[in-house]
Amino acid sequence: MQLEGIDHVALGVRDIERSVKWYIEVLGFERLHEGAWDGVPTFIGKGNTGIALFPAKPDAKPTSLSHRELRMLHLAFRADCENFLAAQRELKARGIEFEFQDHEISHSVYFRDPDGHALEITTYELPQRS
Secondary structure, eight states: OOOOOOOOEEEEESOHHHHHHHHHHHHOOEEESTTGGGGSSEEEEETTEEEEEEEOOTTOOOOOOOTTSSSOOOEEEEOOHHHHHHHHHHHHHTTOOOEEEEOSSOEEEEEEOTTOOEEEEEESOOOOOO
């Protein structure tokens, strides 16, 4: 068996349209497969990256940030160095708090979507150090 890669990640969200709008405006995603499945799930994506948005239960709460739980830890998107820096400017301009981390072989910023899902943008194109 040879897989081509991840097709999509499924996320439960409180408000489908709010999440669609957020992912389109903040991350530049597009609606995909409009009209399919009576809109459940609602698919959004960009390039080879897809997210299926499902309505969450009204009492759903985000889980802790512990990396030792059986759950999705975060969804990571890759960018080149120029777009990694642009992403930080965009997040700042929108008032979205993020955390920068230097992972030696890559740099990442971590932030949350409106439902508390942890997201990451990472680059392996690091600035030259003198």
